[in-house]
Amino acid sequence: MQADSLPARAQTTSTFALGRKASDRIRRAIAFIALCLLVVPFIAPIAWMLSTSLKSLEQTFAFPPQWIPNPALLSNYPEAMTRFVPLWRYFLNNVFYAVTATFGEVMSSALIAYGFAKFRAPGRRFWFLLVIATILIPYPVYMIPQYVLFRNLGWIDTYLPLIVPSFFGSAFLIFLFRQFMQGISTEILDAARIDGAGVLGAFFRIVLPLSKAALIAATILAFSFHWNNYMGPLLYINTSDLYTLQLGLVHFIAHRGSSNWQLMMAAAVLAVLPVAIAFFVSQRQLVQGVVFTGMK
Amino acid sequence: MRMKPKLSLQRREAIWFYVLISPFLIGLLAFTAGPLLSSLYFSFTQYDIVSPPQWVGLQNYVDLTQDDLFWRSLGVTTVYVLLSVPLGLVFSLGLALLVNQRVPGLRFFRTAFYLPTVVSGVALATLWLWIFNADFGILNWVIFKVTGAKGPNWLGSQAWVLPALTLISLWGIGGTMVIFLAGLQGIPTELYEAAELDGAVGWRKLFSITLPLLSPVIFFNFITSVIGAFQVFTTAQVMTGGGPNYASLMYVLYLYQNAFRDFRMGYASALAWVLFAIVLLLTIVSFRSSASWVHYEEGGL
Numbered sequence: 001m002q003a004d005s006l007p008a009r010a011q012t013t014s015t016f017a018l019g020r021k022a023s024d025r026i027r028r029a030i031a032f033i034a035l036c037l038l039v040v041p042f043i044a045p046i047a048w049m050l051s052t053s054l055k056s057l058e059q060t061f062a063f064p065p066q067w068i069p070n071p072a073l074l075s076n077y078p079e080a081m082t083r084f085v086p087l088w089r090y091f092l093n094n095v096f097y098a099v100t101a102t103f104g105e106v107m108s109s110a111l112i113a114y115g116f117a118k119f120r121a122p123g124r125r126f127w128f129l130l131v132i133a134t135i136l137i138p139y140p141v142y143m144i145p146q147y148v149l150f151r152n153l154g155w156i157d158t159y160l161p162l163i164v165p166s167f168f169g170s171a172f173l174i175f176l177f178r179q180f181m182q183g184i185s186t187e188i189l190d191a192a193r194i195d196g197a198g199v200l201g202a203f204f205r206i207v208l209p210l211s212k213a214a215l216i217a218a219t220i221l222a223f224s225f226h227w228n229n230y231m232g233p234l235l236y237i238n239t240s241d242l243y244t245l246q247l248g249l250v251h252f253i254a255h256r257g258s259s260n261w262q263l264m265m266a267a268a269v270l271a272v273l274p275v276a277i278a279f280f281v282s283q284r285q286l287v288q289g290v291v292f293t294g295m296k
Numbered sequence: 297m298r299m300k301p302k303l304s305l306q307r308r309e310a311i312w313f314y315v316l317i318s319p320f321l322i323g324l325l326a327f328t329a330g331p332l333l334s335s336l337y338f339s340f341t342q343y344d345i346v347s348p349p350q351w352v353g354l355q356n357y358v359d360l361t362q363d364d365l366f367w368r369s370l371g372v373t374t375v376y377v378l379l380s381v382p383l384g385l386v387f388s389l390g391l392a393l394l395v396n397q398r399v400p401g402l403r404f405f406r407t408a409f410y411l412p413t414v415v416s417g418v419a420l421a422t423l424w425l426w427i428f429n430a431d432f433g434i435l436n437w438v439i440f441k442v443t444g445a446k447g448p449n450w451l452g453s454q455a456w457v458l459p460a461l462t463l464i465s466l467w468g469i470g471g472t473m474v475i476f477l478a479g480l481q482g483i484p485t486e487l488y489e490a491a492e493l494d495g496a497v498g499w500r501k502l503f504s505i506t507l508p509l510l511s512p513v514i515f516f517n518f519i520t521s522v523i524g525a526f527q528v529f530t531t532a533q534v535m536t537g538g539g540p541n542y543a544s545l546m547y548v549l550y551l552y553q554n555a556f557r558d559f560r561m562g563y564a565s566a567l568a569w570v571l572f573a574i575v576l577l578l579t580i581v582s583f584r585s586s587a588s589w590v591h592y593e594e595g596g597l
Contacts, residue, residue, distance in 0.1 A: 027397070027498075028397055028398060028399055031394050031397040031399050032397075032399040032400065032401075034394055035394050035395070035399060035401075035405050038391065038394070038409075039405055039408045039409070041467075042408055042409050042411065042412055042467065042470075043408050043411070044434075045412070045415075045423060045424075045427055045467065046411060046412065046415070048423075048426075048427065048434050049415075049423050049426075052426065060432075061432055064437065065432075065434055065437055108319050111316055111319070112316060112317050112319055112320045114316055115312070115313050115314075115315075115316025115317040116313075116317065119309050119310070119312050119313035119316065120306070120309055120310070120313070121309065121310035121311075121313035121314060122310065124313060127317060127320075127321075130324070131320065134324065134328055136519075136523060136575070136579060137328065137332065137572070137575075138523065138526065138527050138548075138571060138572070138575055139527070140527060140529075140548045140551055140552070140568055140571060141332060141335065141568045141569070141571055141572040141575075142327075142328060142331035142332045142335055142568070143331075143555075143568075144331075144335055144338060144555050144561055144564055144565050144568060145330070145331035145332075145334035145335045145338060145565075146327060146331045147555075147556075148334070148345065148561070149326075149327075149331065151345070165323060165327045167319070168319045168320065168322060168323025168324075168326070168327065169319050169320045169323060171320075174320065199312050199316075224414075224416065227417075228416040228417030228418075228419075229417070230417050230418055230529075230530045230533075230534075231529060231530070231552075234556075235556060245418075246417050246418045249418040249419065249422060250418055250534055253418075253422060253425070253534070261426050261429075261432075264422055264425075264426065265422075265423070265426065267419075267422070268415075268419040268422045268423050269419075271417070271418070271419040272414060272415050272416075272419050275414055275416070276414045279414050283407075287474055287478075
């Protein structure tokens with residue numbers, strides 16, 4: 001989280017009471033100490049993952065455990081990508097699936113939300129309530145008939161069952177975009193329409209550029225969902241050449257034997273990296289997006 | 297010369313509305329609502345996916361009541377929900393209150409608490425397999441250093457496997473924390489100042505201003521956490537497979553095993569509809585009860 005996106009708020013500093021100020025300082029000092037202690041269990045697992053991923057096999061099982069790997073072996077990373085299972089290939093498969101599905105989901109959700117936010121029609125309220133209801137329905141409730149449907153279409157062992165539904169929008173992203181687009185003034189859109197831009201022209205030239213924060217947040221949320229999706233590929237992908245990264249990791253765990261934790265941690269770091277980078281590059285917009293849907 | 301009859305502006309707007317949302321309507325029909333209803337139908341049949349479904353009436357639901365593993369998975373999931381949801385809400389609210397204070401290193405703390413949410417899916421399971429490792433895991437080493445006693449065999453122990461999975465969920469409360477934090481910052485400062493003039497301090501302010509004004513956010517986080525916790529799957533499937541001795545047989549894992557390991561699609565559909573009923577009931581009860589403790593400002597959705 002960036003401090004400047006969600007500014008710190010001095011809870012209450014009354015101007016006159018000196019005693020109040022002193023107690024304020026004590027309270028802040030206690031908060032600071034509490035934060036220093038609490039942050040350790042949140043950081044330590046990640047530090048341990050990174051540290052293990054750089055160790056030799058002997059260091060991995062050293063007693064007492066060592067936090068700083070010496071020497072640090074970057075070679076664990078290429079080894080994790082190729083040994084036991086061709087993880088690099090699953091990584092590329094995952095890029096293809098996640099990027100395609102994310103693109104479809106973000107674009108379709110934005111268009112649908114544009115309809116909800118800017119066009120009045122009988123039944124609009126009803127359909128929007130249905131969008132919200134859809135968010136709450138657990139996937140396992142309807143996954144079996146969905147599987148039967150895609151099986152009858154001959155789509156088993158392809159990425160189609162994972163990608164095609166995303167082009168029909170995701171209820172959560174529609175909700176996110178709609179909340180955001182309601183804030184775009186209708187006058188700007190009307191002006192664009194008078195200038196001859198059609199409904200879609202106004203969408204691409206005005207609504208999308210003005211929704212940049214929502215677009216970034218939606219892209220990252222969708223990407224991190226598809227990147228980490230496990231249940232979907234587990235149901236639909238059988239051939240090992242087509243494995244996504246998550247399936248590949250599971251087979252990696254199964255094949256590694258009981259040791260080689262350093263390679264598993266290297267694989268885990270690699271699996272986390274794309275989402276981590278995306279989060280760091282755009283954390284401000286992401287936080288705004290998450291906050292927006294939670295608050296409104 | 298014939299004048300083209302012009303559609304009224306309202307009509308055109310309505311047509312565009314339906315054109316734009318048509319992907320949602322088609323998707324709803326084909327991938328969500330349609331399958332939802334078919335799964336209700338499947339739940340009254342015996343269906344192994346190879347041969348056509350056979351109507352068996354209420355048999356699947358009758359079988360459910362006598363299925364020990366069904367009750368077991370329901371119990372396991374309920375315990376997990378009761379452990380992870382209240383603890384998660386209390387801790388994430390506590391963290392949000394702390395990172396809402398003016399302290400040095402604020403940006404670092406907020407990032408640090410949020411960072412674990414980046415680790416997800418099978419990578420999350422892999423990491424915690426290593427941390428929970430009974431002999432070489434870092435957690436048991438820390439426990440040994442602090443208490444001098446040997447730590448439990450977390451994932452191999454019927455007593456400790458659910459606390460272990462709860463610990464994983466608590467590690468990822470950063471997202472909830474961010475939503476709480478935004479809620480806290482939406483509370484007008486003047487309210488606190490007014491309360492101070494009335495002599496309210498510390499805890500009084502928390503209970504008479506912060507919590508009531510935060511209640512819509514608490515409610516939102518509560519609902520989403522409960523629904524999320526009922527669907528936990530990846531960690532259980534990858535880390536324990538539901539064991540030991542079914543002690544971590546999460547409901548969705550049992551559903552998955554019935555449908556895609558044993559190909560009992562009809563029975564699994566009955567399980568799916570019981571899950572749907574539970575989630576629906578919880579949502580309705582929460583919304584009903586929310587009238588008495590959630591304070592909405594005027595306006596709203």
